[in-house]
Amino acid sequence: MKRHVNRLIVAAFLSVFTFFFMFPIYWTLTTSIKPKEAIIKLPPEWFPVHFTLTNYADVFTQNHLLRIFFNSLFVASATTVITVAITALGGYGFSRFRFRGRSFWVYTTIIVRMIPGLLFIIPYYVMFQKVGLLDKLSGLVIVNVTAALPLAIYLFMGFYNEMPSEIFESATMDGCSEYGKFAKVALPLVTPGIVVTSILVFIGAWNEFSLSLILTFSDDKKLLPLAISSLIEVQKDTPLGTIAAAGTIAMIPTVILSLTTQKYIVEGFTAGAVKG
């Protein structure tokens, strides 16, 4: 009896949570494939009856969405590669060696995590204006790397700290240099950590909005989040169908990542929080 009550309560909560967290996504997906008449209809069409791809066609023809999608892909990938390359080395240095100034740099990265992005964007704007990086995708990569670096350093330090020191000692016995130890011992072991960090950095850069809002202006330099937010201004009547279609397109990479690499994402979020 008691067991049944427990199951009932759990099932009730699961349904409420599923409804709350899934309904906006469900609504966006279904709105994106509804014809215009079905979108502006009362009572709302809870289950789509007719399917159409015109919303997607609109998104692609009225905006340079394909271009924007690849802009986003480029910025997010470049940010990920650069950040992971820098922090996989840096995290190793901070974790394995004790040297003067070490704690200064470690604490600086923690404090930097608390700084609101806006505090950096204003000086970036002025500096980028002077060196010609304003309204450039490369400028966006630079600021995204900066935004991602503190968390990535922290994750990597955690991953290296977990490695038993015996394996490094035995490598020393075998006459391995410090660089050899990194390449032959640490790197193979940290590969899952690289996956975790890459996913988190990629998602962060892919979702980033305020930096690109301020540092780019041209239509062909836009990234997806910015393009989606400006859809309303571009078109006359509130384009519910196009917003839904663009939202769905922006969702695709993150949803694919969250379904295929859930284990790594969960690890990344919890490790980043628990260690950071």
Added chain:
Amino acid sequence: MPASSRLSGRMDRWAPIVFVAPTVIVITLLMIIPFIYSVYLSTLSYKLMLPAKMIHFVGLDNFSAIWKQPAFRKAIRWTFEFAAVAVIIQVTTGMAMALVLNNKAFGTKKNVFKSLFIMPLMLAPIVSAKMWSLLFQVIYGPINYVVTLLGYSKISWSGEVLPAKLSILLVDIWQASPFCMLILLAALKTVPKEMTEAAMMDGAGPVHTFFRITLPLIRNFIALVVSIRIMDALRVFDSVVALTNGAPGGATETLATMTYKTAFRYADIGAGSAGSILYFLFIVVFSLCSFILLQRKAVTS
């Protein structure tokens, strides 16, 4: 001793520097220097619209000017109210979700729900806000449809103060509760089963067990989630821009949107920098205080 190993020994001495050099260079060039530069900019009268020779030193005038603005004070108040309410609800919701997922009923079948629940966490805040704006749509939105079914008149979700604030809160709760769930689920896994089982054996109910045994054990995790979430909630920007853009009448303007508008819409780089430095100080003080407070409680209990 062969020459090669002496060489590698000398190279080894440089190893720490070689490994951390890229990180240190990036931190210096892209964080420390811009930060100092920002402090410098905050002491200038610097308008983007005016020619460069008009830029001049004004000391702390930008700070006092921005502090005296009623709109800035209003934004501070709303940002802190928002952060407090949002974080309390998110942590509670996250806790409920974690408890449900950690419950032994239905076993591992519940893992599907875990993947579903983390989806909002993965989406761009701006995309989530846009998705919710479809739901909040005044005439055809499903939320207003339900509101009319209940016998009320349609609500203008971005046109009235309270609904506008509620909509921003709701989107943030939707997006951040899954994060709290993940951390708290990891926290619950650290609680030894024997302890809760023993309490149940002694006749303590599940509610009693949770508040007396589980909660004190995971207090540090809760302190952590709360301070991370406060830090993020105080930075809320994307969803405000997407849902209300500060409307109605600046009621939902947050510290982030205020500073952004000061610096770029009104093209006042000096005042914007001053605002963002004040904003940074608020975040540091507030998140450190909340962390210390919650941690101390954990120690004393």
